[in-house]
Amino acid sequence: MENVPVDDSRETSTYDYIVVGSGPGGGPVAANLAEAGFSVLVLEAGPPSGNEVYRDVPMFFAQATEDPEVAWEYWVQHNDGGKAAHGDTWVDEKGGVLYPRASALGGCTIHNSGIIMYPAHSDWDDIMELTGDEGWHHEAMWQHWQKVLEWQAVSSRNPFAQLESPRTDLGSLVGSLRGPDWFLKSMGGAPRSGSLNDKDNVGAPGSWDLEIGIKAGVRQGVRDRLISAERSCPQLEIQCDALVEKVLFEPGPTGPRAVGVQLLNGRHLYQASPKFQETAEEERATRRQVVRARREVIVAGGAYNTPQILMLSGIGPADHLQAHGIEVLVDSPLVGANLQDRREISVIDRYAMPDLAEDRYVSALVKSLGLTGPRLSVCLSGWRADPENSQLGQFGIPCIRYRTEGPDGSPANCVTLGVPTQFRAHHPGWVKEALAHVGQTWTWLTLMGYTGDRNGYVRLRSGDPTRCPEINFRAFGNGTGGEHDLAALTQAIQMCRELNRAEPGQGEIFPGPDVQDLGDFIRREHYGHHPACSSPLGRTIDDSVVDSRFKVHGVEGLRIVDASVFPKMPGLFLIAAIQTLSQKASVDILRDASH
Numbered sequence: 001m002e003n004v005p006v007d008d009s010r011e012t013s014t015y016d017y018i019v020v021g022s023g024p025g026g027g028p029v030a031a032n033l034a035e036a037g038f039s040v041l042v043l044e045a046g047p048p049s050g051n052e053v054y055r056d057v058p059m060f061f062a063q064a065t066e067d068p069e070v071a072w073e074y075w076v077q078h079n080d081g082g083k084a085a086h087g088d089t090w091v092d093e094k095g096g097v098l099y100p101r102a103s104a105l106g107g108c109t110i111h112n113s114g115i116i117m118y119p120a121h122s123d124w125d126d127i128m129e130l131t132g133d134e135g136w137h138h139e140a141m142w143q144h145w146q147k148v149l150e151w152q153a154v155s156s157r158n159p160f161a162q163l164e165s166p167r168t169d170l171g172s173l174v175g176s177l178r179g180p181d182w183f184l185k186s187m188g189g190a191p192r193s194g195s196l197n198d199k200d201n202v203g204a205p206g207s208w209d210l211e212i213g214i215k216a217g218v219r220q221g222v223r224d225r226l227i228s229a230e231r232s233c234p235q236l237e238i239q240c241d242a243l244v245e246k247v248l249f250e251p252g253p254t255g256p257r258a259v260g261v262q263l264l265n266g267r268h269l270y271q272a273s274p275k276f277q278e279t280a281e282e283e284r285a286t287r288r289q290v291v292r293a294r295r296e297v298i299v300a301g302g303a304y305n306t307p308q309i310l311m312l313s314g315i316g317p318a319d320h321l322q323a324h325g326i327e328v329l330v331d332s333p334l335v336g337a338n339l340q341d342r343r344e345i346s347v348i349d350r351y352a353m354p355d356l357a358e359d360r361y362v363s364a365l366v367k368s369l370g371l372t373g374p375r376l377s378v379c380l381s382g383w384r385a386d387p388e389n390s391q392l393g394q395f396g397i398p399c400i401r402y403r404t405e406g407p408d409g410s411p412a413n414c415v416t417l418g419v420p421t422q423f424r425a426h427h428p429g430w431v432k433e434a435l436a437h438v439g440q441t442w443t444w445l446t447l448m449g450y451t452g453d454r455n456g457y458v459r460l461r462s463g464d465p466t467r468c469p470e471i472n473f474r475a476f477g478n479g480t481g482g483e484h485d486l487a488a489l490t491q492a493i494q495m496c497r498e499l500n501r502a503e504p505g506q507g508e509i510f511p512g513p514d515v516q517d518l519g520d521f522i523r524r525e526h527y528g529h530h531p532a533c534s535s536p537l538g539r540t541i542d543d544s545v546v547d548s549r550f551k552v553h554g555v556e557g558l559r560i561v562d563a564s565v566f567p568k569m570p571g572l573f574l575i576a577a578i579q580t581l582s583q584k585a586s587v588d589i590l591r592d593a594s595h
Helices: 025-037 052-056 058-065 121-131 138-148 161-165 170-175 180-187 220-230 280-287 302-312 318-323 360-369 378-385 430-435 481-501 518-525 577-594
Strands: 012-020 039-045 073-077 096-102 204-211 236-239 242-251 256-265 287-300 337-339 343-348 396-400 414-419 441-448 458-459 471-474 508-510 558-560
Touching: 012 025, 012 256, 012 558, 025 058, 025 577, 052 414, 058 430, 073 280, 121 138, 138 577, 170 204, 170 396, 170 471, 180 396, 180 481, 220 236, 220 441, 242 302, 242 558, 280 287, 287 302, 287 577, 343 378, 343 481, 343 518, 378 396, 378 441, 396 441, 414 481, 518 577
Parallel strands: 012 039, 012 287, 039 236, 287 558
Antiparallel strands: 073 096, 204 396, 242 256, 256 287, 337 458, 343 441, 343 508, 396 414, 414 441, 458 471
């Protein structure tokens, strides 16, 4: 076995647990382990923070995605077809479509929209059936979620309600529809009471205001959980600007045992950063550090970086590792396979709000969202003085959750959000484009879950840990099939058009009246931003990467706790599901530690 520390002089410290990644998987489990009395090191590849305004102001999450201090820009393919099979968002010089991610304390929770939507109970029961582990029963997972809610704030205040547009009151708008029949059947004909995250409502069709991770007008989530734990637990250490190269192993009683990690200290060392700087091996040698774990290494790098770290450490498909000169520690064929995502599509309508300029509230809100001097805006000044009651301290928007097919009682497979701006997909300059059209256009953004695709992948481009992997979602049957998914999104587009007819605008911009083949349009123009499932859990190494307690098959002392372990996508938004999964992992790890 070659994957062992070769120079103990580079080792600086030893901890009970090392957690690689500070996002919604790694952050909560690290805090829980530290609060239980164990010494924990959290390694985060990015800095402690980027632009604090973009990080903290709920309405500035879009700007946060383009903050060069924390942005990680991946360039992905949706299928094997290259430029010809993708839409206008394809960038030739990058060989793909922009997929924004974030690297800083808190992971992608520092730049996402903060939507909190708990998955359907059946999502957990499906994992229980797959693994035979009753710890995944939905009642047990609901109790884990209640523990998460002890620190995860949730708000549903909607600043756009004051626009007094019929499109901001989706209850009335939906009630005005006379078709299509499938949609009316899905909604059940009666409004639901309570919130979309009430226990009896999760996964169910209905129209609600979205719930967002906001506390007193400030974005709140995993980052705050970690900082709070660090203040109260001297045994918790957070090390930022630490890019993990690989996990280190030594011989154990029954096979290789994870004993630490090798990392590079420094900022913008990963190719996804827009500030990426090449580093020669001579310089890397001066930056390299080894840290050791007495008990376990927990990898929580997310759907792209977790399989990359595993493969760089010698765990993955043997032929693929050998092709990149990596010695095979464990032949694990599912590492980097099974990559999945939601399928998302937009319908954009010209819909100018007539009183936009005259309304003081809306005028200030729009001004504050512009990219020119947000710190000088009226709204930002108000947010600083009283964030909880400012316009920028809110970000609830109406949503419709429904199913395009399936029996009564089955989970909703689609959610449609309405926003008074223009958003067609992520691409260079998408934020500027969106903010330039606030109050002039309306976007119905539909997100579809429970897709049929299971053949996406994350593969190494090289054995260099600073290089981005190759990412291909192979959506819709790799561009040739996927009729079930295409039918669902086609129905969703038709429903959005019905909504536009119920409250007419000045004409559709996207897809536009000239688009005849919606199937081809969806294949080319769809997007996503919830990657998962690339290191799935299951029973054996032949059908999974980890077992039901997050332990990596074939080695000791190594677990994965992030979105990559889902065998299939849960629910419609991921953050709540990952946080709940992390809470379960904490219980599993602490139970094992007590034996």
